[in-house]
Amino acid sequence: xxxxxxxxxxxxxxxxxxxxxxxxxxxxxxxxxxxxxxxxxxxxxxxxxxxxxxxxxxxxxxxxxxxxxxxxxxxxxxxxxxxxxxxxxxxxxxxxxxxxxxxxxxxxxxxxxxxxxxxxxxxxxxxxxxxxxxxxxxxxxxxxxxxxxxxxxxxxxxxxxxxxxxxxxxxxxxxxxxxxxxxxxxxxxxxxxxxxxxxxxxxxxxxxxxxxxxxxxxxxxxxxxxxxxxxxxxxxxxxxxxxxxxxxxxxxxxxxxxxxxxxxxxxxxxxxxxxxxxxxxxxxxxxxxxxxxxxxxxxxxxxxxxxxxxxxxxxxxxxxxxxxxxxxxxxxxxxxxxxxxxxxxxxxxxxxxxxxxxxx
Amino acid sequence: xxxxxxxxxxxxxxxxxxxxxxxxxxxxxxxxxxxxxxxxxxxxxxxxxxxxxxxxxxxxxxxxxxxxxxxxxxxxxxxxxxxxxxxxxxxxxxxxxxxxxxxxxxxxxxxxxxxxxxxxxxxxxxxxxxx
Numbered sequence: 001x002x003x004x005x006x007x008x009x010x011x012x013x014x015x016x017x018x019x020x021x022x023x024x025x026x027x028x029x030x031x032x033x034x035x036x037x038x039x040x041x042x043x044x045x046x047x048x049x050x051x052x053x054x055x056x057x058x059x060x061x062x063x064x065x066x067x068x069x070x071x072x073x074x075x076x077x078x079x080x081x082x083x084x085x086x087x088x089x090x091x092x093x094x095x096x097x098x099x100x101x102x103x104x105x106x107x108x109x110x111x112x113x114x115x116x117x118x119x120x121x122x123x124x125x126x127x128x129x130x131x132x133x134x135x136x137x138x139x140x141x142x143x144x145x146x147x148x149x150x151x152x153x154x155x156x157x158x159x160x161x162x163x164x165x166x167x168x169x170x171x172x173x174x175x176x177x178x179x180x181x182x183x184x185x186x187x188x189x190x191x192x193x194x195x196x197x198x199x200x201x202x203x204x205x206x207x208x209x210x211x212x213x214x215x216x217x218x219x220x221x222x223x224x225x226x227x228x229x230x231x232x233x234x235x236x237x238x239x240x241x242x243x244x245x246x247x248x249x250x251x252x253x254x255x256x257x258x259x260x261x262x263x264x265x266x267x268x269x270x271x272x273x274x275x276x277x278x279x280x281x282x283x284x285x286x287x288x289x290x291x292x293x294x295x296x297x298x299x300x301x302x303x304x305x306x307x308x309x310x311x312x313x314x315x316x317x318x319x320x321x322x323x324x325x326x327x328x329x330x331x332x333x334x335x336x337x338x339x340x341x342x343x344x345x346x347x348x349x350x351x352x353x354x355x356x357x358x359x360x
Numbered sequence: 361x362x363x364x365x366x367x368x369x370x371x372x373x374x375x376x377x378x379x380x381x382x383x384x385x386x387x388x389x390x391x392x393x394x395x396x397x398x399x400x401x402x403x404x405x406x407x408x409x410x411x412x413x414x415x416x417x418x419x420x421x422x423x424x425x426x427x428x429x430x431x432x433x434x435x436x437x438x439x440x441x442x443x444x445x446x447x448x449x450x451x452x453x454x455x456x457x458x459x460x461x462x463x464x465x466x467x468x469x470x471x472x473x474x475x476x477x478x479x480x481x482x483x484x485x486x487x488x489x490x491x
Contacts, residue, residue: 021399036400037425224399224426289447291403291423313402313425320403342421342428 009054010147010203014210018220026119028055031222040225041315044192048153049221050213053198054206057121058142059128062111065136070104070112073131075248075265077258081106086172086189089256090248091124092265096272097244098251100124101236103189105174113142113185113200117238131264147206149199151218152229156196159216160186163209168197180212191226193233193354228312231321234283234353240294241281241309241323250277250325252353279306282331283353286320286339290346293322297340300330308339316356320346364392367458371474372483373434375416378458384471386435389462390422393487395454399424404450406442406464413437413466415473420463422453435473437466 006029015022020031031052033040043049061070071078076089083106091099100120105113116124121143128139151160160179161168164186169175174187182205187198201209214220227237236242236251247265248257249272259270286292292311299305306326314321322339330337333352338345370378376394380387395401403423413419418430419439442464446452453461478486 032426033399038400038402228425289403289405291428293428313423315425 007055009052010206011052011054011210014207015052015220020220020222023223025223026055026117028118030055031220033222033224034220037222037224037228038315040219040221041228043219044153044194044221044225044229045316046154048151048155048159048196048218049192049225050210050218051150051152051221051223051226052147052210053150053226054147054203055118056148057116057118057124058146058200059114059116059125060111060140060142061114061128061132061137062140063135063137064110066110066112069128069132069135069137069139070114071261072135072263073128074102074104075253075257075263075269077261078104081112083107083109084169084173084175086174086187090242090253091127092248092263092269093244094265094268096247096249096265096268098238098242098246098248099127099244101238101242101253103187105185105187107174107185115148119239145202146200147203149201149206149209149213150190150192150196150226151199151213152190152192152194152196154195155217156194159213159218160197160199162216163212171195180209182209184209191235192229193235193356194229227310228315231310231312231323232314232316232354232356234323234355236281237310246281246325247272247277249273250279251281277328279325280328280331281309281323281325282333282350283321283323283355284337284339284348284350285314285317285355286322287347287349290339290341290344291320292339292341292346292348296342298324298326298330299338299340299345300327300335302338305330305337311339314356320348321355326350364396365458366392366480366484368480370458370480371434371477372480373416373432373477374486375430375432377432377434379434379474379477381435381468381471381474384468385440385465386437386468387462387465388431388434389457390431390453391483392457394429395457395461398422398427398429401450401453404446404453404463406444406446407439409439409442411439413439413464415476422450431463433466434477435466435468436470437468439464440467441465
């Protein structure tokens with residue numbers, strides 16, 4: 001895509017002002033870092049960081065059949081979401097392949113908002129609309145209406161709370177509040193392994209809130225830190241760790257797959273779960289030197305055993321970490337493996353998720 | 361270092377590597393531009409002493425959190441000394457790319473190869489043109 005055609009979020013000018021390094025991410029011109037990935041990462045672990053994630057899409061589903069439509073499309077049990085609740089799930093093809101991984105918020109009795117990955121938004125929207133015809137529900141594209149900020153870290157609630165006109169929502173809940181005078185949907189969710197909130201608000205109100213958050217002590221953090229943070233706590237990234245070639249069962253997301261609801265792809269998921277997947281997504285750490293990267297072969301006992309889907313240097317653990325699909329017998333925590341990093345064999349060990357936790 | 365700098369006493373290779381030449385010996389490293397483009401260096405493994413390096417070929421890699429980048433030899437020769445300190449403190453490549461961030465010392469195979477390299481003014485011009 002040519003530089004001139006990249007989409008920009010309402011915070012583009014603020015990013016440039018803050019000295020961001022901007023890159024093409026899923027067709028959007030996004031900040032990958034400001035001062036440096038390591039510093040921003042540690043700011044989120046130790047204090048508070050704010051991410052512009054306005055490139056993420058939103059799909060609103062409303063009507064008497066909204067719950068049924070979502071139950072038909074999403075892998076989790078949508079009937080369990082109360083008004084003001086939030087739930088993670090996968091969107092699957094008939095063959096169980098993952099189209100996207102999503103958070104859905106229940107805003108009212110028959111109104112839901114689903115947050116999509118930027119790279120999948122158009123495809124998700126078409127998928128929702130194609131299936132809506134059989135249900136009494138209206139599906140609306142809300143991407144252009146919302147900016148989204150993720151405020152994450154041990155001080156995030158204190159900083160956001162100081163700008164709010166009411167109590168912040170608990171984890172996996174959502175509340176409508178005013179933040180610094182702007183109407184906002186505040187959600188107790190995130191992608192960093194830290195406490196914090198994600199805030200959806202009108203695009204034109206985003207620069208004001210961004211500025212207020214920085215003044216209150218939040219550090220601007222880019223997509224680079226977002227990636228290292230999520231990988232330390234073994235959260236999947238669509239396009240790396242999740243694709244249409246893999247079912248959520250193989251991705252170790254079986255906990256959010258409720259086959260009994262009969263969602264699109266449920267039969268395929270049930271089959272993989274019953275038979276046991278041949279390969280599983282598992283996190284690992286490098287036990288010596290080296291940094292694993294996407295595409296590196298995984299070996300066990302000298303034999304090919306899988307492939308790395310995400311890898312980086314962990315700023316908190318200060319070792320190379322990653323995850324990848326590997327033979328199910330190899331995916332057991334404690335298994336010693338090797339990662340072939342551009343021809344050099346690096347010793348690694350499969351670990352239990354998450355790789356990083358506050359308690360060490 | 362925060363500000364771009366290209367010392368006058370160095371010779372420059374278009375892949376953003378420098379050489380400090382002293383007779384038939386030279387020290388190699390990467391330029392301010394290279395370290396800035398890469399971001400914080402978090403991993404560097406020096407080659408072994410005795411390794412033959414060839415002009416325009418990669419002899420090592422530097423890695424930031426997000427990216428891997430080849431380090432090219434500006435001149436040919438044999439590695440006589442490596443900067444072991446960078447294994448523990450690769451961030452010196454960012455903070456001091458021309459001094460503490462040096463990578464290898466090499467006994468040159470053919471010092472006349474240096475005629476192909478740029479001086480600081482020519483390298484600055486190359487950076488401006490590719491901007």
